[in-house]
Amino acid sequence: MNLILDLVLRLAVWMLLAPLLPGIINKVKARVAGRRGPPVLQLYYDLAKLWRKGVVLSTLASPGFVAGPAVAWVALTGAAMLMPLGPAGSILSFRGDVLLLIYLLALARFCTAWAAMETGSAFEGMGAAREVSYAVLAEAAIIAAVLSLSVQTGSVSLVTMLSPSAGAGAVLLAAGLFTVLLAENCRVPFDDPNTHLELTMIHEVMVLDHSGPPLAAILHGASVKLLLFALLLVQAVLPTGKSSPLVAAGALVAGVLVVTVSVGLVESFLARLAFRRVPLLLTTAFLFCLFALLVAWKGGAE
């Protein structure tokens, strides 16, 4: 009974809080540009509106067109359930759950790409190809980051891995994970969430043919993913397990806010990179994580 209550509570927190982050990012961007900007709760209104609308289905599309976003959303929510929430811990913790987390993220990406190609349009296929080719490099970086955390703590379960700070390599790890966060969530140096030029879009072009509730699931899933990565970054860097629950919770919320605002600032002050330069930046992120791994390994041996 207690378990079910915990699960429902957690789901509610993730579902309700996640769409806040894109709103904050947009607000920061608007403020920096001197505009008033859309309300922070804009994504909630959008989701509610989309949920009431009907779905336009292509005659070519198989059931996978609707199943893709649904499976992706479930995979992302499952990944969110694995992520510990600071002092509250995680609902489901076992040896090697971090591997499941990585695979769930990959499954979500696969399903989005699959659904994108269902309509047989050339643009969606192009976007999916780009998304997947970036993901190869971003995944290498996140695996290196996870390895360095696991070497640091000598554990492969998220709760123990994320409770102490990342030690001497924390700065390296933070830089690497922040870059991965921007790449995985299609933020500015890699992709522009506001663009609607078909030739430059990545994530937006993949979801171009979706409408109504499936689009709502995709948008909500994207915000859950953003919150997931922000939490991973904050908990990897801050020693949330060491302090009292109240302080840790405060630090967690403040950390996520700082990450969100910095995403907004990065988006305001940086232009997106040319396509041929993106692999270089992602490789740099991978190297940051790799060197954090080196520091953890060398520091642990001495």
Add this chain to the structure above:
Amino acid sequence: MSGEALNLLIGLAMGLNLLALGTSRLPSLIRAMSAQGMLLGLMPLLLEAENLDWRILLVVLATLVGKGLVIPGLLRRAMRAANIEREIQPFLGYVPSLLLGACGTIAAVALARALPLLPEHARSLLVPGAIASVLTGFILMIGRVKAISQVCGYLILENGIYLFGLLLIHSTPWLVESGILLDVTVGVFIIGIIVDRIQRAFDSLDTRKLTTLRE
């Protein structure tokens, strides 16, 4: 405590190595190289913190001015005089050279543990930093087309050798250090002139074109 600060400086120098490998602009390559030279120039102050005398201060000052101002100044002047485009053309792409440099750095750290070092040097990053810089210098010299970026590779290589020389700081006379510094400065000075000549004779600084003979 001074060991920690030293390791931090060497870590920064290793980061600058990777920056030099990843950048696509000639001015930022020159900046990375000169910043690394200045970082290394500061190290004798940390190593010899107990017994500072005016000769050490003089060499440190000369290194800072030489590697931080004179050499980059000469290179920039050569760049202006020869009207070089700012883009570096790589033989070896940026991502492969960056990965190669990172592998080299990791190998250097791993290798340094296997070397029979003095106990007081075992924990310091001096040897890995030196090996990594030498490797970076090699990659830059082999993997870039423009003569100027090869010069930068040569200077990073020299930085690595200087770092290795810091191990022997107690037995190397300061005269030798200042002699090396003078040599490097004069070398860059001459290379600056040569670059200008190459540009006039071949209308390009592409070293691939230097293999064909001309009247």
